[in-house]
Amino acid sequence: MRVEADGGSRGNPGPAGYGAVVRDAATGEVLAERAEAIGVATNNVAEYRGLIAGLAAAAEVGADAVEVAMDSKLVVEQMSGRWQVKHPSMKPLAREAGELAARFDHVTYTWIPRERNQYADRLANQAMDGQATSGSTAPADRSTGAENRVPPTSWSGATGSPTKILLLRHGQTPMSVDRRYSGRGDVDLTELGATQAEAAGRRIAKLDGVDADTPIIASPLSRTARTAAAVASATGGRVRTHSGLLETDFGRWEGLTFTEAAERDADLHRRWLSDTAVAAPGGESFDAVHRRVTEVRDELVEEFAGRTVLVVSHVTPIKSLLRLGLDVGASLLFRLHLDLASLSIVEFYPDGNASVRLVNDISHL
Numbered sequence: 001m002r003v004e005a006d007g008g009s010r011g012n013p014g015p016a017g018y019g020a021v022v023r024d025a026a027t028g029e030v031l032a033e034r035a036e037a038i039g040v041a042t043n044n045v046a047e048y049r050g051l052i053a054g055l056a057a058a059a060e061v062g063a064d065a066v067e068v069a070m071d072s073k074l075v076v077e078q079m080s081g082r083w084q085v086k087h088p089s090m091k092p093l094a095r096e097a098g099e100l101a102a103r104f105d106h107v108t109y110t111w112i113p114r115e116r117n118q119y120a121d122r123l124a125n126q127a128m129d130g131q132a133t134s135g136s137t138a139p140a141d142r143s144t145g146a147e148n149r150v151p152p153t154s155w156s157g158a159t160g161s162p163t164k165i166l167l168l169r170h171g172q173t174p175m176s177v178d179r180r181y182s183g184r185g186d187v188d189l190t191e192l193g194a195t196q197a198e199a200a201g202r203r204i205a206k207l208d209g210v211d212a213d214t215p216i217i218a219s220p221l222s223r224t225a226r227t228a229a230a231v232a233s234a235t236g237g238r239v240r241t242h243s244g245l246l247e248t249d250f251g252r253w254e255g256l257t258f259t260e261a262a263e264r265d266a267d268l269h270r271r272w273l274s275d276t277a278v279a280a281p282g283g284e285s286f287d288a289v290h291r292r293v294t295e296v297r298d299e300l301v302e303e304f305a306g307r308t309v310l311v312v313s314h315v316t317p318i319k320s321l322l323r324l325g326l327d328v329g330a331s332l333l334f335r336l337h338l339d340l341a342s343l344s345i346v347e348f349y350p351d352g353n354a355s356v357r358l359v360n361d362i363s364h365l
Contacts, residue, residue: 003054006120007046016041019123020054048093056208161306162347171196183250196341201234203364209308212236244296247314251283293320
């Protein structure tokens with residue numbers, strides 16, 4: 001993938017902002033954009049912040065190799081290792097960019113003239129224009145020491161730093177191969193399921209904000225615990241379990257196919273499919289699952305406020321968390337498909353807002 005990044009300052013130092021765009025290297029298709037006003041900073045700080053945002057965005061869309069193109073000769077030469085980073089305010093930024101770059105298999109840096117970097121330049125200027133218009137500023141760069149208030153997030157109006165929850169479904173099991181109801185039954189991963197978990201771990205380890213300190217919270221069943229362990233192996237993190245993330249208790253339908261359950265309890269099965277308050281025989285309703293998952297969400301947002309946390313769970317709990325993020329009704333449970341070892345991302349803000357960033361991504365498989 002190709003990252004084009006830029007940053008600027010009106011005053012140097014002055015009101016500053018950055019812009020970054022991630023493109024498909026073959027087609028030029030825009031895959032992600034990032035732009036932010038960063039308060040009072042220098043041109044060089046803003047350019048580095050643009051690079052950092054671009055690399056983070058490339059990781060989020062699953063890039064393995066990245067070609068960085070910037071019109072900043074300083075940043076390109078320093079990140080290529082040909083020039084030393086001497087200024088104290090640049091060193092932590094260069095280090096952060098280098099740590100992000102190390103997560104990819106291959107990264108190159110190329111200088112381009114400003115006229116070939118117009119997309120990122122436009123995003124940076126839009127960020128600075130918004131800052132000037134609103135009269136508010138985003139948090140200044142760490143190197144400036146300035147203290148500014150956090151502005152509302154673009155579009156949504158959400159304020160504060162969100163808790164980003166990465167949602168990973170477990171890998172394949174013998175039950176999923178046969179498409180059987182698999183709730184509280186403790187089945188392990190198949191060989192393919194273990195491979196899927198490892199692939200997911202490699203992908204997640206490259207995401208922005210994920211490191212050895214990123215909490216990994218998993219359902220206690222073998223299939224989720226083993227999937228979580230594969231991610232922990234890739235990130236260096238530690239896994240802890242939470243019973244609130246268990247799959248729906250399907251009761252006497254556990255281990256049956258859809259057809260077998262419908263034939264055994266025709267009327268109840270029909271009502272169960274149309275009413276989330278109806279429980280499986282000897283089991284649990286989807287409404288009950290949603291209530292306990294809501295409690296888990298509240299716990300995670302309180303404990304890991306403003307941080308990134310990975311949740312490894314099952315179809316229904318993950319759908320419930322996405323439902324909370326979208327603020328929609330129970331029909332989502334029947335209309336949303338989640339693949340094995342799929343990744344979704346939802347952010348919950350301290351003011352009650354939320355943003356769903358990714359759903360059912362299996363690009364790593």
